[in-house]
Amino acid sequence: VTTGHEDDRLARLLRATRADADPFLWTRVRARIEGRERVPRPLEWLVRPAALGVSAAVLVVALGVSWALLPMRATGESEDPTTVVEALLADANGPVDAAGLAWPDSGSWQ
Amino acid sequence: VPGPATSAATVRPCPRAREADLAGFDEAGLIERLRANDLEALGELYGWLGEAMLTLARSMLHDRDEASDIVEEALLRVRRAAPGFRGPRGLRTWTLRIVANLCRDALRRRRFSAGPPEDLDPHTAAGLATTPVEGWDAGMDQAVLIAALERAIAALPAEQREAVVLRDRMGLSYADVAEALGISESAVKSRLFRARETLKQKLRPLME
Numbered sequence: 001v002t003t004g005h006e007d008d009r010l011a012r013l014l015r016a017t018r019a020d021a022d023p024f025l026w027t028r029v030r031a032r033i034e035g036r037e038r039v040p041r042p043l044e045w046l047v048r049p050a051a052l053g054v055s056a057a058v059l060v061v062a063l064g065v066s067w068a069l070l071p072m073r074a075t076g077e078s079e080d081p082t083t084v085v086e087a088l089l090a091d092a093n094g095p096v097d098a099a100g101l102a103w104p105d106s107g108s109w110q
Numbered sequence: 111v112p113g114p115a116t117s118a119a120t121v122r123p124c125p126r127a128r129e130a131d132l133a134g135f136d137e138a139g140l141i142e143r144l145r146a147n148d149l150e151a152l153g154e155l156y157g158w159l160g161e162a163m164l165t166l167a168r169s170m171l172h173d174r175d176e177a178s179d180i181v182e183e184a185l186l187r188v189r190r191a192a193p194g195f196r197g198p199r200g201l202r203t204w205t206l207r208i209v210a211n212l213c214r215d216a217l218r219r220r221r222f223s224a225g226p227p228e229d230l231d232p233h234t235a236a237g238l239a240t241t242p243v244e245g246w247d248a249g250m251d252q253a254v255l256i257a258a259l260e261r262a263i264a265a266l267p268a269e270q271r272e273a274v275v276l277r278d279r280m281g282l283s284y285a286d287v288a289e290a291l292g293i294s295e296s297a298v299k300s301r302l303f304r305a306r307e308t309l310k311q312k313l314r315p316l317m318e
Contacts, residue, residue, distance in 0.1 A: 013255060028182060
């Protein structure tokens with residue numbers, strides 16, 4: 001078999017094989033394009049990765065600010081004697097204490 | 111109420127304008143309509159070049175589904191890039207260049223994945239169709255030869271495979287192959303020479 005014959009056979013075999021066009025492929029592409037173009041602009045903006053990144057950043061900042069504000073508020077509250085124990089302790093020297101309410105321990109009612 | 115034009119389930123046959131039936135085909139007009147984002151024009155482009163796009167993708171990847179995904183993506187890119195179209199050698203070469211680039215990306219990704227099973231017949235897996243070769247020697251089994259040829263093409267390095275598919279299978283000129291692959295004509299010839307030698311060597315035992 002000469003090289004010329006080999007080349008000819010190879011060329012003919014190569015040209016004998018092709019792919020058939022797939023009409024469903026165009027249907028899918030068309031549906032994808034039309035689907036994308038139907039998405040409302042605000043929704044399209046929301047699904048963009050950049051928008052998601054910005055949203056995540058805003059969330060992180062908001063959480064950070066909240067976290068920073070909470071201890072400040074707690075510190076401010078601790079200065080007021082508003083808990084039950086603190087109120088009782090604060091009132092221990094007051095006129096109510098003078099009425100004498102420690103009766104169950106003494107076993108007598110005065 | 112959405113009409114049939116917007117229904118994804120509607121089977122809409124693509125315009126049949128195959129390369130062989132292109133007498134009087136207005137490529138410049140099609141380019142203008144693509145630039146204007148005309149969806150029907152994209153359908154006509156697929157009708158014209160769909161076979162070529164699928165032949166290239168299936169011959170490169172030997173995976174029917176992956177090749178379909180590549181061609182779908184290529185059409186979306188054609189639509190996106192059409193307003194800035196500057197194809198010195200026309201729409202066909204430009205479109206096939208997009209397909210070739212996507213195939214290269216897919217082959218690169220395969221390095222990190224298992225890829226198709228090794229024992230799969232590349233001709234069957236690719237979903238390629240074969241027409242009988244006229245005047246073929248009856249003593250040689252064409253089906254066996256074509257299966258062996260497809261296996262040999264699948265084993266070629268990707269840069270040789272794309273050259274042999276575009277030039278020898280699809281019949282593009284050397285200049286068009288060079289444009290589609292973004293290389294010089296001499297590089298195309300060099301790749302083709304090496305590819306053909308490898309293919310002949312692998313088929314020689316079956317053709318003697």
